[in-house]
Amino acid sequence: MGIGTIARRTFLFGSAAVAGGFAVGYWAYKEPFENPLLDTLEPGQVAITPYVKIDAAGITLVSPRSEMGQGVMTTLAALVAEELDVDLADVAVEHAPASKAYYNQLLMDEAAGQPVTDNSASAEFARDAMRVISRFLGNQGTGGSTSTPDSFVKLRKAGAGARAVLIKAAAREMGVPARSLKTDNGSVVAPDGTRLAYTALAAAAAKESVPSDPDLKPQSEWKILGKSQRRVDMVAKATGTAEFGIDVQLPDMLYATVKMNCHIGSGIRSFDLNGVDERPEVKRVIALDHGLAIVATNTWYAFRAAQDIMVDWEGPSYPKSQDEITASIYQAFDTEYDSRLRDDGDIETALSDGEIVSGTYQVPYLAHATMEPMNATGWYKDGELDIWTGTQAPTMARTMVAEETGLPESKIRIHTTYLGGGFGRRSETDFVKQAARIAMAMEGTPIKMTWSREEDMCHDQYRPLSAAKFSGCVKDGRIDAFDLQVSSSPTAIDGFSRRGMNLNIPDPTIVQNAWDNPYEIANYRVTGYRAPIALPLGFWRSVGASKCGFFQEAAIDEVIHAAGLDPVEARLQLLSHEPSRKVVEAVAAMSNWGSPLPDGHGRGVAFYLSFGVPSAQVFEVANTPYGIRLVNIWAAVDVGTALDPRNIEAQVQSGIIYGLSAAIKGEITVVDGRVSQSNFHDYDGLRLRETPPIHVAVLENGEKIRGIGEPGTPPAAPALTNAIFAATGQRIRALPLANHIAFA
Amino acid sequence: MKLSVNGQTHDVDVDEDMPLLWVLRDELGITGPKFGCGIAACGACTVHIDGVPVRSCSTPVGFVDGAVTTIEGLGTPEALHAVQAAWIEEQVAQCGYCQSGQIMSAAALLSENTDPTDEDIDAAMSGNLCRCGTYPRIRAAVKRAAASIREA
Numbered sequence: 101m102g103i104g105t106i107a108r109r110t111f112l113f114g115s116a117a118v119a120g121g122f123a124v125g126y127w128a129y130k131e132p133f134e135n136p137l138l139d140t141l142e143p144g145q146v147a148i149t150p151y152v153k154i155d156a157a158g159i160t161l162v163s164p165r166s167e168m169g170q171g172v173m174t175t176l177a178a179l180v181a182e183e184l185d186v187d188l189a190d191v192a193v194e195h196a197p198a199s200k201a202y203y204n205q206l207l208m209d210e211a212a213g214q215p216v217t218d219n220s221a222s223a224e225f226a227r228d229a230m231r232v233i234s235r236f237l238g239n240q241g242t243g244g245s246t247s248t249p250d251s252f253v254k255l256r257k258a259g260a261g262a263r264a265v266l267i268k269a270a271a272r273e274m275g276v277p278a279r280s281l282k283t284d285n286g287s288v289v290a291p292d293g294t295r296l297a298y299t300a301l302a303a304a305a306a307k308e309s310v311p312s313d314p315d316l317k318p319q320s321e322w323k324i325l326g327k328s329q330r331r332v333d334m335v336a337k338a339t340g341t342a343e344f345g346i347d348v349q350l351p352d353m354l355y356a357t358v359k360m361n362c363h364i365g366s367g368i369r370s371f372d373l374n375g376v377d378e379r380p381e382v383k384r385v386i387a388l389d390h391g392l393a394i395v396a397t398n399t400w401y402a403f404r405a406a407q408d409i410m411v412d413w414e415g416p417s418y419p420k421s422q423d424e425i426t427a428s429i430y431q432a433f434d435t436e437y438d439s440r441l442r443d444d445g446d447i448e449t450a451l452s453d454g455e456i457v458s459g460t461y462q463v464p465y466l467a468h469a470t471m472e473p474m475n476a477t478g479w480y481k482d483g484e485l486d487i488w489t490g491t492q493a494p495t496m497a498r499t500m501v502a503e504e505t506g507l508p509e510s511k512i513r514i515h516t517t518y519l520g521g522g523f524g525r526r527s528e529t530d531f532v533k534q535a536a537r538i539a540m541a542m543e544g545t546p547i548k549m550t551w552s553r554e555e556d557m558c559h560d561q562y563r564p565l566s567a568a569k570f571s572g573c574v575k576d577g578r579i580d581a582f583d584l585q586v587s588s589s590p591t592a593i594d595g596f597s598r599r600g601m602n603l604n605i606p607d608p609t610i611v612q613n614a615w616d617n618p619y620e621i622a623n624y625r626v627t628g629y630r631a632p633i634a635l636p637l638g639f640w641r642s643v644g645a646s647k648c649g650f651f652q653e654a655a656i657d658e659v660i661h662a663a664g665l666d667p668v669e670a671r672l673q674l675l676s677h678e679p680s681r682k683v684v685e686a687v688a689a690m691s692n693w694g695s696p697l698p699d700g701h702g703r704g705v706a707f708y709l710s711f712g713v714p715s716a717q718v719f720e721v722a723n724t725p726y727g728i729r730l731v732n733i734w735a736a737v738d739v740g741t742a743l744d745p746r747n748i749e750a751q752v753q754s755g756i757i758y759g760l761s762a763a764i765k766g767e768i769t770v771v772d773g774r775v776s777q778s779n780f781h782d783y784d785g786l787r788l789r790e791t792p793p794i795h796v797a798v799l800e801n802g803e804k805i806r807g808i809g810e811p812g813t814p815p816a817a818p819a820l821t822n823a824i825f826a827a828t829g830q831r832i833r834a835l836p837l838a839n840h841i842a843f844a
Numbered sequence: 845m846k847l848s849v850n851g852q853t854h855d856v857d858v859d860e861d862m863p864l865l866w867v868l869r870d871e872l873g874i875t876g877p878k879f880g881c882g883i884a885a886c887g888a889c890t891v892h893i894d895g896v897p898v899r900s901c902s903t904p905v906g907f908v909d910g911a912v913t914t915i916e917g918l919g920t921p922e923a924l925h926a927v928q929a930a931w932i933e934e935q936v937a938q939c940g941y942c943q944s945g946q947i948m949s950a951a952a953l954l955s956e957n958t959d960p961t962d963e964d965i966d967a968a969m970s971g972n973l974c975r976c977g978t979y980p981r982i983r984a985a986v987k988r989a990a991a992s993i994r995e996a
Contacts, residue, residue, distance in 0.1 A: 169938030169939030169940070331937070333937070333940065334936075334937055335921050336940075337937035337940030337943050338924070338936070338937060338943060338947065339876075339919060339920055339921050339924070340875070340877075340914065340944045341876070341920075341921060343875075344878075346875075346878070349873055349875070398858065398866055398871065399866055399869070399870050400862050400863060400866035400870070401859075401862075403882075469975060470941075470975060471880050471941040471973070471974070471975050472878070472880075472939075473879065473880070518940065519939060520878070520939050521939045522939070550879065552882060553881045553882055553883075747935075750938060750978070753980055754976050754977040754978070755977075756977070757979065758976075761977075779883055779885060780880075780881050780885040780973060781883065784885075784973070785973055785974075785975050786977065786979075787970040788965070788969045788979040788982060788983065789966035789970040791979040791980065
């Protein structure tokens, strides 16, 4: 059964069919995966579990998730190392090969439609059903802030299982009972103090069977987890020796780039090579579906040739003007709604009298703009295709390359390198498929394909342009009613369709985490409207929460101010979820909320619970003669259990800065059917001189362990606009802010 | 033409218009300097020519009239430059793609000024874009490196 078939069936028929699929497929669900490392071993090397390789020279831990900056290689290796009883400094860590054995069981959790703070048996049952689907899909995906919670038990079990077989092997070798042996930092230790290094036990250990459910250490005995680690990739990244996709070097390699139709997805009417094919440095021009690939002896020669080729492009399949696309977002408010996942009390009656505050918010399309432009290297020879690339989705890439080339998946190997930024962009496979096509056309020769920044900017899958209308009212000093209506093109529907799955469900990204935020308001409604798709849509760091966090928290701030309430106190009144209250209280304390500020300064607060993480931020800004200056940022998050506090701090700072780049500067617009931004001069990110100190508190009151790659992002824009309002009295309701106010 | 990179002289046979970055990366296999934008807007390609930081993506190789130093020539995992050591102490890198350029810009700043103010750091480092947002730690690492150079 193909992935599309399973997904269509389950989503079409809803949760009853999901439960049925559970029963039918249970035998297959329990069937263990083969260890994918067995095909990758060096002579003398053994693989104990899919996560531990050992030979005489050392121990290698395998990361099932892709390192794109979030520190996942270090944290996941730490989970294995803790139970295996090795020091992180003494092991190598590498990316896993593409294999369903490394599937991520949590990627579909949100499709279960359960409020994220609901831990009841029925909510968990619905999530479990999605995890069964995830196992069948076998998607080795990095995203959705899931890597840590997905791995938390699984990888510790892998470490504990490997340690158990090393002890068994040592017991056999020493002729003593296994229970008399201990381990210490990479060695098995006998009662008399004799030490046998794991590296010396590798071959013997490979013959032992791995226990399926080994016991884990209690948290009180952790030596590595819970403590800040030195990242395993840090020295390489500080010395220019880390290998990104763009750095792959192969013998007699040639270099390619692409020239694609800026009317995204449309084809070519005709083209004139303009003599570039006669240049000695140009080796081949290859027709692709939506453009051309140029193969040359140097990437820059390929870029130059791409510029010189003249193409008559087909027109766009979507509206040509920004105004038309924007209008279509607002028109969707008048259509039947896509979702109404929250409808507490009687919102219509509650909003029929009293002082009503209302308004409209808007956010633009956004590009991911990873620092490393899209690239992949392919080598097709002897009927087999190897691809090296920085991907968030190795198994999906393999499936899509098989579909593109007609090769069976067994003849395709995906080698995951470091990713020069991901943010969701590298969960797509468009560039991997192109590299495969080029490699097939250039059989026998390895080809590194690199996009120019301009191609990268104009051929993204974008965070959608969206709008929101809100109304709220206050009674007796408390928010009594809040209505939020969001209109957006559907990111999940579009994104999954590119992955071979047609979702027949309300698009969860349109109202992501707005409907299940733990505010308790007597009359509270959240409605999503689905607008048509124009530019292709993609998963952009925190996805729908990136816009819904802004809509909710800026809008509710307006209601709070209209009632003359304190923004922190009013939010605490609404929050009954204790971990959420604690993050708001933490940022209020850290920022000395309520204390006097210098003239022209203002503070703003925002709270948003996304990906299971309550996240609160306070911004202080100054209104200077040169514009708004960011003075200080305080942030608090709750991850349940903090495995690596210093890395979590980095991720929160990173999420905030990514959110601020978008809030202040980020805007993709369409002119004549083309994305009009092309490079960092017109789609810039925050710079060092614009970045204030960011103080982070990491709390552990949450019910479950959570991931932190994304939850820092959603509160950043509203905390900033709320602070600007406090400093200036100006309420800016459309991003990016630089279109409306100057920044110093 | 002859090109001196990290103390070694290379003979390269390319168009004089070819940016230095693509000579380093695709002709010489020196991949520490990164391609980010091609228009000197992001700083990922920063190298030194006779100690001066330049954007190699926008410097035609024919214009290069001095010794080129890349991140590989600044220091190695076994023999770190003070800036690299500070970067590791502060755990700066996330995805790491821009960090070669960040470190080269910082090294150039500190070779001129071993006690930079925040404003000096702003001026020297704001041409280098980091989409992961490692700036708070970059600032801390520049100050740490400056202190270690002053003490040396």
